Amino acid sequence: MEPTEPTPQDPTRRPAPETLSYPERGATRHRPLPAGYHHLGHRTAIGHGPEVFARAGAAVTGFAMHRAAGVRVRAADRAEPGGSVEISAGLGPVRLAVPCEVVWTDQDPARVGFAYGTRPGHPECGEESFVVELAPDGTVWFEVTAFSRPARWYTRLAGPVVPVLQHAYARHCGRVLRRLAAAS
Template sequence: MTRLIRTLGTPATTPVGPAGLSYPDVGATRTRPLPTGYHHMHHEALIGHGQEVFEAAGAAVTTWAMHRKSGARVRADSVRAEPGTAVQIALGVGPLEVAAPCQVVWTAYEEDRVGFAYGTLTGHPECGEESFVVDRRPDGSVWFTVTAFSRPALWHTRAAGPVVPLLQRAYARHLGRTLRKIATG
């Protein structure tokens, strides 16, 4: 992937995980419990009901459509989330753009569960992992869950202090609303 990443500082010294990831706890959003020493986030949103909603939501999550429709700019090495895929999510404009380089660390393409997680790469404002999963429950309801653990990696996210987790939670809620619109048309 071409490097279009603009960072506003140098990354904090952090133990590096496999494949150049900027954290050592790779896969923890799937295996749980989430590791200590990070801010944890868990957000669930009801998307709708039924097979069609489940399929539409799962496709939107794993093909980056949810992120794109939410207003983010996405560059990815593949059209669908697969382990090892490099992806960059960018929000903002001009000098206020924040680019977040990541790598897909796990995927789920199951009968009642579809999604993925990406982990941060050097240059990401945070250090950690975030998963985006669509589940179809026994009653037919379709839920979207964002699970994350992160801590500041750059000077500006450290300086922002408690504002960053609030923004992350607001973005997770925004993704849920966006996915509901996509899946229920």
């Protein structure tokens, strides 16, 4: 059976193959990041040990980190390649819902995470990854990597404010994940 577009009733159905709004699928995993985009890289230590790593990995791939950071997420219970994700942020009734697609996942003994890419209708064009790594010394790191550029008139108008907000969100996610991973 051929993948289909998600429906409002089932946002987790697999989207059709060419649904991203940019051609560099997977570039957050296979560097270098493409030219012509704003680049974001943020890395923060969130704890120590395999238990923290396991909790952090589950919080990232299960979207608990996003939700705890104040973002609404409509997606499957776990990030899977090809899965649709709808992210919405805002205050009260003023929310912007944006369509994304999970483009890759990692589930290795020392690296867990995923990336989603923008779909048509998203105010930005690009990809963002959220990865938890367990270093040989036991330190657990959280890294956000992204490339993006405006795709709508209002994000072009916002100019340099958008990358500043993206970096602030990456730092916020690190703080939230540190708290989630420390909880027992």
